Amino acid sequence: MSNTNGSEKTEKSNSSRVISNTSGRTISKLVSSIIVPLLIGMATVLISVVQLDIASKQRTQDLLIANEEREQDLHIADALQQDLVLAAYIEQMSELMLTSNFTINNTIIANICRAKTLTALRQLDSKRKTQLIKFVYEANLIHHNQPHIRLVDAELDNIDLSDSNHVQGRYRSELTELPFKRTSLNYASFAHRTIVNGIFEEASLIGANFTNCRFTSTSFFGAILRYANFQNASSKDYINFESADLFGSNISDEMLFNAISIDGANLPNGTRGVRRNFLINGDAELSDCQTNTSMHSSWHIEQISGNVHLSVMSYQANRNVIFPRNSRVSTDQCFYAALGQQGQIMMRQEINLTSLAHLPISQGNVVLLFKLFCAPVGINNDNQKFVKLHVEQFDRMGVSLHNYTKNISKPGSYTRTSACYRQLYRIVFTLSFIRLSTASKKIDTDNDVFFYCDNIFLSAILTSKKNGN
Structure with a gap:
C-alpha cells in the first residue's frame, strides 16, 4: 500500500511539473506573440513620426526658401518697376523741356509737371526719390526764385x-x-x-x-x-x-x-x-493796412521838408512793388511807403538799454545787426530819390558812441553789423525818405509812391571776438 501511494504521489508530481512547464511555454509564446508585434508596431509608429517630422521640417524649409525666393523676385520686380517709373519720368520731363514753348510760367504746363512729379514720387522709395529731386534741382525746375514745380x-x-x-x-x-x-x-x-x-x-x-x-x-x-x-x-x-x-x-x-x-x-x-527784433512793428503788420494806412505809434514821424508823407500799404493792393525775398506773402502783408512829389520825411525809434539787459555787452562780445528791404518805385533815378539809414549809439550821458549811415537808392535787402559799445545805453534807429524832384517823364501826384521799405530789423548777435571799446 505504501509503495502504491508513493508511486501515485510521484506520478502526480511529474504530471504537475509537465503541466507547469507546458503552461509556462504557452504563456511565454502568448506574451511573445503579443509583445513582438507591439514593439514592431511601436517602432513603426516611431519611425513614421520621425519621418513625418523630417518631412514637415523639409516642407517648412522648402516654404521658407520659396518665400525668400518669392520675396526676392517681388523685390527685384518692385525695384525694376521703380527704375522704369523714374526713367519714364526723366524721359517725359526731358522731352517736355526740349519743346520750344516750354515754360513753367504757363499754368497748364506747371500743373502737368507738378502732377507728373507727385505721381512719380508716390511710387518711389527714398533712394529713387533722392535721384528724382536731384534731377529736377539740377534742371532748375524747383528753384523757388523763379517759376518752378511746386x-x-x-x-x-x-x-x-x-x-x-x-x-x-x-x-x-x-x-x-x-x-x-x-x-x-x-x-x-x-x-x-x-x-x-x-x-x-x-x-x-x-x-x-x-x-x-x-x-x-x-x-x-x-x-x-x-x-x-x-x-x-x-x-x-x-x-x-x-x-x-x-x-x-x-x-x-x-x-x-x-x-x-x-x-x-x-x-x-x-x-x-x-x-x-528790438524795433516794434518793423514789418508794418500791427495794423490792417487794407483798411488803416496810418503809421503805428511805435514810430516817431517827423516832416523835414516838402510835401512827402508816409503810409502803410498792402502788397496785394499795389502790384507794382517787389515782394521782399524770403517774406511770407499773405493777403494782409504790409509795407511802409513814402509818397509825394518832393521833400524829406523820417521815421525813428529809440531803444533803451533795458531792452538789451540780457545781452553780455559788458564782455564786449556782442555786435548790432540791422537789416531791411527797400526799393524805389517808378522811374529809377539814383540821384533823385533814396532812403538814408542812420543808426547811432549813445551812452547814459547822451554822448554819441558810434553812428552808421547808408544811402539806399536801389532795390534790395541790406544787412549790416556794427560794434556794440560797452557803454551803450540807447540806440536811435532812423530812416529818412528823400525825394529831390519829380520824374521828368511823368507828372506825379501827392499820392504816388516813390520809395518803400519792409522787414526792418534791429537785433544783436554774439561774436567770438571781443570789441575793444
Missing part, C-alpha cells in the same frame, strides 16, 4: 541730399533756392551742405540731419524740427525759426540767438521763444 504736400521722407564727398574743413557744396514749403522731409539728410535761400516753411523735418550745415537766408517758419540734428551747424545770415517746433533738437544757443526770429518757437527744452 512740391507742396510731397512726401520726401528719408531722402539724402547730403554731400557724401565732403572733406572736413573744406568748402561745403551749395544747395540754393530749395522750395520745400509744407513738404514731408522726416529723417531727410542735408549734412555738410551750405543751404542758401532755402524755404522749409511749415515742413515736417522730424529727425532731419543738418550736421555741419551752413545756412544763409533760410526760413524754417512753422517747421516741425523735433529731434533734428544741428551738430556743428551755423548760420551766416537771415535764418528764421519763427513758430518752429525745435523740441529735442540739438541746435546751438548761438544759432538761436543769431536767428532773425524765434518768436513763438518751441525751443529744445520746451520753452517758448520770444521776439528778437
Whole structure:
C-alpha cells in the first residue's frame, strides 16, 4: 500500500511539473506573440513620426526658401518697376523741356509737371526719390526764385541730399533756392551742405540731419524740427525759426540767438521763444493796412521838408512793388511807403538799454545787426530819390558812441553789423525818405509812391571776438 501511494504521489508530481512547464511555454509564446508585434508596431509608429517630422521640417524649409525666393523676385520686380517709373519720368520731363514753348510760367504746363512729379514720387522709395529731386534741382525746375514745380504736400521722407564727398574743413557744396514749403522731409539728410535761400516753411523735418550745415537766408517758419540734428551747424545770415517746433533738437544757443526770429518757437527744452527784433512793428503788420494806412505809434514821424508823407500799404493792393525775398506773402502783408512829389520825411525809434539787459555787452562780445528791404518805385533815378539809414549809439550821458549811415537808392535787402559799445545805453534807429524832384517823364501826384521799405530789423548777435571799446 505504501509503495502504491508513493508511486501515485510521484506520478502526480511529474504530471504537475509537465503541466507547469507546458503552461509556462504557452504563456511565454502568448506574451511573445503579443509583445513582438507591439514593439514592431511601436517602432513603426516611431519611425513614421520621425519621418513625418523630417518631412514637415523639409516642407517648412522648402516654404521658407520659396518665400525668400518669392520675396526676392517681388523685390527685384518692385525695384525694376521703380527704375522704369523714374526713367519714364526723366524721359517725359526731358522731352517736355526740349519743346520750344516750354515754360513753367504757363499754368497748364506747371500743373502737368507738378502732377507728373507727385505721381512719380508716390511710387518711389527714398533712394529713387533722392535721384528724382536731384534731377529736377539740377534742371532748375524747383528753384523757388523763379517759376518752378511746386512740391507742396510731397512726401520726401528719408531722402539724402547730403554731400557724401565732403572733406572736413573744406568748402561745403551749395544747395540754393530749395522750395520745400509744407513738404514731408522726416529723417531727410542735408549734412555738410551750405543751404542758401532755402524755404522749409511749415515742413515736417522730424529727425532731419543738418550736421555741419551752413545756412544763409533760410526760413524754417512753422517747421516741425523735433529731434533734428544741428551738430556743428551755423548760420551766416537771415535764418528764421519763427513758430518752429525745435523740441529735442540739438541746435546751438548761438544759432538761436543769431536767428532773425524765434518768436513763438518751441525751443529744445520746451520753452517758448520770444521776439528778437528790438524795433516794434518793423514789418508794418500791427495794423490792417487794407483798411488803416496810418503809421503805428511805435514810430516817431517827423516832416523835414516838402510835401512827402508816409503810409502803410498792402502788397496785394499795389502790384507794382517787389515782394521782399524770403517774406511770407499773405493777403494782409504790409509795407511802409513814402509818397509825394518832393521833400524829406523820417521815421525813428529809440531803444533803451533795458531792452538789451540780457545781452553780455559788458564782455564786449556782442555786435548790432540791422537789416531791411527797400526799393524805389517808378522811374529809377539814383540821384533823385533814396532812403538814408542812420543808426547811432549813445551812452547814459547822451554822448554819441558810434553812428552808421547808408544811402539806399536801389532795390534790395541790406544787412549790416556794427560794434556794440560797452557803454551803450540807447540806440536811435532812423530812416529818412528823400525825394529831390519829380520824374521828368511823368507828372506825379501827392499820392504816388516813390520809395518803400519792409522787414526792418534791429537785433544783436554774439561774436567770438571781443570789441575793444
